[in-house]
Amino acid sequence: MMLIHCPHCGPRAQEEFTYERTRDSVVQLDQAPDVAMAALYSRTNPRGEENEIWRHTLGCRGWLELRRDRMSHAIVAVRPLGVQVLP
């Protein structure tokens, strides 16, 4: 069970988080259909580090982007997603 350093809450257990998807499979609503479908269905699956979107669903409910090694599970970097209006 990984320990994920939430930018808002500090280190928390993986149980509190949900995995969403890889960064490169985010589909914007103004993208052309073929571009959007390519993002959804034709993705790289690198052996090693990948940018992933997670949510601290059972904690602060904030969204975050992890850079994570999919072989060793090592989390290289975490940054918050979305707006944060106050520190």
Add this chain to the structure above:
Amino acid sequence: MNGETVQFTFDGKRYTARAGQTLAAALLDNGVAVVARSFKYHRPRGIMAAGVEEPSALVTVGEGGRAEPNTRATDVFVYQGLVARSQNAWPSLAFDVGAVNGLVARLIPSGFYYKTFFGPPKRWMVYERFIRKAAGLGPAPQQADPDAFDHRAAFCDLLVVGAGPAGLAAALGAVQARQRVVLVEQDRLAGGALLREDLRIDGAAGAEWAQDAVARIVAGGGRVLLRATATGYWDGNLVSVVERLAEPGQAPSRADAPVQRLWKVRAGRVILATGAIERPLAFGGNDRPGVMLAQAVRHYVRRHGVVPGRRAVVATSNDDGYRTAFALADAGAQVVAVLDSRAAPAGPLAEQARARFAVLADARPIDTRVRGKRLCAVIAQVGGSEQRFAADLLAMSGGFTPVAHLHKQAGGDLAWDAATQAFVPGAARQAQASIGAAAGGHDLAAILAQGWQAGGGDARMFAVDDPLGMGTPAEAATVPDTIRGKAFVDFQNDVSLGDIDLAWREGYRSVEHLKRYTTLGMGTDQGKTGNMAALGRLAQAQGVDIPQAGLTTFRPPYTPTTLGVFAGAAVRDHAGPVRKLRLHAEHDRQGAAWQPVGYWFRPRSYPQVGESLGEASLREARMVRQSAGIVDVSTLATFEVAGPDAAALLEMACATAIGRLAVGRGRYTVMLREDGMVMDDGTAWRLDEQRYLLTSSTGGADRMAQHLSWLRNVMAPQLKASVVNVQEHYGAVALAGPRAAAVLAGLTGAAAPAHMHCAQGQIAGIDVLLLAASYSGERAFEVYAPGHHMPALWQALHRAVVAAGGGAYGLDAMDHLRVEKGHVVIGAEVDGRVTAADIGLGGMLRKQGGFVGWQALQRPVLATAAGRRHLVGLTVLDGQALPEGAMLVLREGEEPLGHVTTAAPRVAGEGWIGLALLTDGASRHGQELLAWSATRGATVRVRVGDPVFYDRQGARYRD
């Protein structure tokens, strides 16, 4: 050890043990030599080890649901009334019919199971019955486990695994450095190796020093868990620890108290001081009762006061074996000979030994003899000749295997130490370190200093007074040239050196293949004792060193773990979370029959005396068609979306037009997934200029909450909008029926809002939100109020609706009503494979796109409706009930054209109707098909038609 005694039974016979003894120690103390029969050959087995590595002495402890099969006799402490039974023996341990297997052992060599797979299948059927009967461990208990288990989290700067000298020193050092420390030890006493040695640390006897160390660690704020095994080492320095609060089979100290606790310890750093396990020697008959590991013998003598034999031979490949010879002799046993496999054993230990016993160099056991079932003689090869020694105990030491299981589980590497022929922990991947014997250490003073420093203590030394001296690092035994009979390497799975050789001859080269072919190391002990000897044999055959031969994977748990401890408190009524309605008690009072819906419990119907569930729901549904009814719809997903960009955000999620909705109006809507399929449906209401309420399905509530948060925070962080999940905040009651508007007006004192309008109001002094939406097809309203006001609101509504000739209705009635109206349900008609067009809603979608899923709808495959499954209605033609899930076919046995998604009796009328997804269904109206359910053995004739059966013009739900 105090003088208290406890009574226990083994195979029905009563025995007495001294308090603090393990079952193994107590059995040895009582002269019980044979305690088990082996897995495959049913050979009589005794006790070989003194710790969790014991491969042979497996027994069932406890009775009824509390029985724990395959318990190592060495890993259970005797308590008053303990009941232990032997396993895998019939009719008795002494005379076991299955032992005949030993005679035909030649016929069931390694890989036997696999070999039976070849040839006619009939043969395997015969073999399987035979194998299942012959091989096996203890049977699992049939009754439910009566005991409670517990889960608990712990956090610390440093977790120390193992309270031997290394671990204790580390924890002491960390406490001194003011760290948060957790120390876990699988034994009930701290001390590890100190419990079997006669030496002093800082002036105190080893065992007492250990006790004092624990007291100092606790006084310094540390947490010490005894009888607690670190079973798994996971990502993020999380270590699972199973603490036994009661012994196997033992009732808890007080009713309902947990018998085991699973600790999830998250540590900044982990120190593994897990010690080393002694290796048996490989020689013929090395599994006979009376052949034991040398350190185990010393352990029984020093810790438990039990001398396991009167005439002992010690066979060793290293200096440590001599310490056992001294312990035996000091306890009054006769040491017949020390057989040392080294050519010229030297050093102080060997010197001292020569003064007391016959020490034979270049000497190794090759065979054993038994009288009855117990060892009576050892045949040894000494130099070039054979000698026979009369002995009832053979203490053997083939070197040591550092316990690196947790280190490997954590992703660490192993390094090969040629001097001790052992794998020792190499590079670590997590914040972890291995110390003491687990890291290959053997000198006590050095180990203590290493532990103290690893824990974070400042420079200090421990004074060790060991009259025997530490000796040299242990050398591992080499396999003798002569093997007579079966020389076991995996005692639990009955794998001998001969089996390894056979596997090699049959072409098994990889160690992973060898393991599966021979079942080496696949027992409950995971081959803790004998694996290295087997690997050595494989390497020898390959002509390489052991590291080149490879190593199998270490998997958690380190020792067998009771299933109950994984469940923790999540059993029986708590097996899953239960979500209760605010109105749970109200429904109960009205006699609700409960229906689990996901985690929720909802009223299915309110049966009257003598009424079946089906009759009740049909009565309730007809009541709604005729007068009025109320139903609890609090589980609906609800979201308040506020801000200047609220409509823009909703239009991302919803595929229908939201922006043009006037204040006080609502509209049905659907939400799609990115692949264009329907995800959910609901209604959107404009409560205020900048505030909307969105409802969606109960089952999809969490998914919708996640989806809206995703859209708001990740996809469109620039929007000025707030999304708040108010599913729990609001309770809701739907009021439906031809008299609903009058009932509502009577309660609020105001005219009821028109269909698809919303309004604020007051009922019984409670502020409510009124949404005029119909699911049943009748004039209907959803009445929303904050959860804590729901009981008063329900009572007021119930009184009024009863006065109007109606009452409460449940889920089944709601379902009957909606089927008649052709409304879809998420999870039934909408199963993740349908588009809005498939269910007749294609015209509602915004042509210009811009909502989730619009791009996928442009795919050519979705451009035409032909060939897709469409929503249709089914009318049963032959008077039978329609089976849900039935296939729609032209003739039985043919390819299905679709399936029945929901079935219901007619509310307005007789007979059965249903909804279905049917290939090209839109063009099949009027066609007759069979609804064929092979699983229910039912075939029903149906006619395909429009999904709306009742009030197709929608006259009834309008004003």
Add this chain to the structure above:
Amino acid sequence: MIVGDAGDVLALELWDGAGAGPVAAALGFALPTAGCSAGDDVCRAMRFEPNVWLVEGSGVDARALAAAVAGHGAVTAIGGGLVRVTLRGAAWRALLMHDGVFDAEDVGFGPGRTAATVIAHVAVRLHVVREDRCDALVPASLADGLLARWRQAAWGLRQAQGERGRS
């Protein structure tokens, strides 16, 4: 352990930092940083989420707050969905470790701190009021199950305390 409805609790969400000033003026104190609370029993703001504050207390004027935040955020009532469980006594930290994954035994998690976590599969929001009191906001539908678990665990802790006291 005292159990009751949470009463009126407001979720205040900001999408624009400019709303902080007017809100502080309306509340009488600045909005707290992540993982903290501000104010007192009469009017308190707690922060569990990046842009959302829970505001509660008899002194909270919902209309005034909504007016203050207008254009920068929104106020939504959520109290109907919450049950408040008041945990009293020094053992609340140990209690929260049962079936949990959050470090409630960290001394840094003291008065004025908040945390959202999951305990026995239930999302709970914790607020340390005093060293010997921690309030938990629990979803109403799941409260019964969690309370049963907490009562069982609290009983076990008391028994263990008693056993230690005797020995």
